[in-house]
Amino acid sequence: MxxxxxxxxxxxxxxxxxxxxxxxxxxxxxxxxxxxxxxxxxxxxxxxxxxxxxxxxxxxxxxxxxxxxxxxxxxxxxxxxxxxxxxxxxxxxxxxxNDLIEKDSLTAKIIKPPNPRYNDAKALSNAQVSKIVGAIAYYNMENDEQLKRDIAIIKTLEYSGIRKGELLGLRVQDVDFMEKTLFINGDTSKSKKSRYIPLHYSLQSALKLYLKTRVVRHITSEYLFVSIKRNTPLTRQGMKYWVKKYKRLSGVNFHLHQFRHTFACNLAIQGTTIISIKNLLGHSTTQMTERYLRSIQTEDARSNIDSLL
The missing domain is CATH 1.10.150 (DNA polymerase; domain 1)
Incomplete structure (x- = not known):
């Protein structure tokens, strides 16, 4: 006890x-x-x-x-x-x-540190994303299976904004081409809430091509993204190596979570409401979503301002 x-x-x-x-x-x-x-x-x-x-x-x-x-x-x-x-x-x-220390003897007396202020841009530019995609295409010209898988990974990150754990937890059955949705299971989500994300046409195309390579390889794993060498799910360590490799090959110093910021900012620039972005990202509050939009520059709003009546 x-x-x-x-x-x-x-x-x-x-x-x-x-x-x-x-x-x-x-x-x-x-x-x-x-x-x-x-x-x-x-x-x-x-x-x-x-x-x-x-x-x-x-x-x-x-x-x-x-x-x-x-x-x-x-x-x-x-x-x-x-x-x-x-x-x-x-x-x-x-x-x-649990009465292991006196009530309010500690938590009420600790000075709370300030919330971090972010001034740096976390979202990737279109040019940076293009460089990463280009590196994947160029260095896998002779490896069609890896090319299709890695393009599908990058497109999933770019057009769904899901977290790394959610990406690795995706199963084949979570992709619904009929309804054009991607299901994010709450068991793999930080928020513990399940949600559906509409499938962008580029993501649909990339996933269909990748799934065909799985059939050729006789992949039976229920997980969507698997190792190139084995019939096993892609791991966190595998994704760490994946990022390290394409950082070197593309010359873009990125990490996976930046695609989440990129997805959110691109939606906001297109006029998507913050409530919709919050729901797509699986956030519990709009305050958290607002932090993801700090990369939006003044110039990004020019077309919106020009269109005002």
């Missing part, structure tokens, strides 16, 4: 065990929580039990993080601090709810 004198690592493991079933967190998210707690305990070795937790020690944790980064000529991003704060705070709240 967990008590206020139990090892804090044991308390955290109990908290994660409950989250796995109540919040249905993915293994990737669970690991990110473990990494945060691992670093917290590494930086704060004096904290052994919940009774050792005090607001000044939580503030000391962020102070030490900053000092460690400075020694390595680095700077901790506000977004990183916010991530640590959010994940630690929900655990501290769980401790309070």
């Amino acid at each position: 967990i008590t206020s004198t139990s090892n804090i690592k044991d308390c955290f493991d109990q908290y994660l065990s409950e989250c796995e079933y109540t919040k249905r967190l993915s293994s990737h998210t669970m690991n990110s929580y473990r990494d945060v707690m691992k670093n917290f305990l590494k930086v704060m070795p004096e904290i052994k039990t919940p009774m050792d937790l005090h607001p000044y020690l939580v503030h000391e944790f962020f102070k030490r993080l900053g000092k460690r980064a400075k020694r390595n000529d680095m700077e901790i991003k506000v977004s990183t601090i916010r991530t640590y704060f959010n994940k630690l705070n929900v655990f501290f709240n769980w401790l309070e709810i």
Whole structure:
């Protein structure tokens, strides 16, 4: 039985065990929580039990993080601090709810860090996307199977804006050419909500060509995107290698999540309402969606302004 004198690592493991079933967190998210707690305990070795937790020690944790980064000529991003704060705070709240620490003894007294302000453009330009597509086409001229698969991947990212986990979780049955929709299963989504995304004609074409290569290869995996060498689903490590390869070949320094920003910005420029964009992205609030639209430049609105009566 967990008590206020139990090892804090044991308390955290109990908290994660409950989250796995109540919040249905993915293994990737669970690991990110473990990494945060691992670093917290590494930086704060004096904290052994919940009774050792005090607001000044939580503030000391962020102070030490900053000092460690400075020694390595680095700077901790506000977004990183916010991530640590959010994940630690929900655990501290769980401790309070379960009477392992006094109510409001910690969460109410920790100074909340500011939300990160993003001024950089996260969306990819049309020229950058074209370079990535061009690299895929050029370097797979003699490998039709990989060409069709990788074009289908890039078009799925470009025209659906789905997350990496959602992409890897897609199954063949999720593609409906009759209804022209792509089904995103809530079990693979960060929001845990299922949704349908209309299929763009370019995405339809790319998926049809790719699915034909699966038939030729006698692929039986229920997952849509599979390894080129084996009849197994494409993995996170496989996608990491995929991105690294095409970053090098295209000369574009990109990451997968940028396609999500690109999708959102392109929809907004075309006049799509923020509510529709929110629903397509699977966001729970429009505030989150607004962060994805920060790449829209003043010049992008010129045609809209010119068309005003």
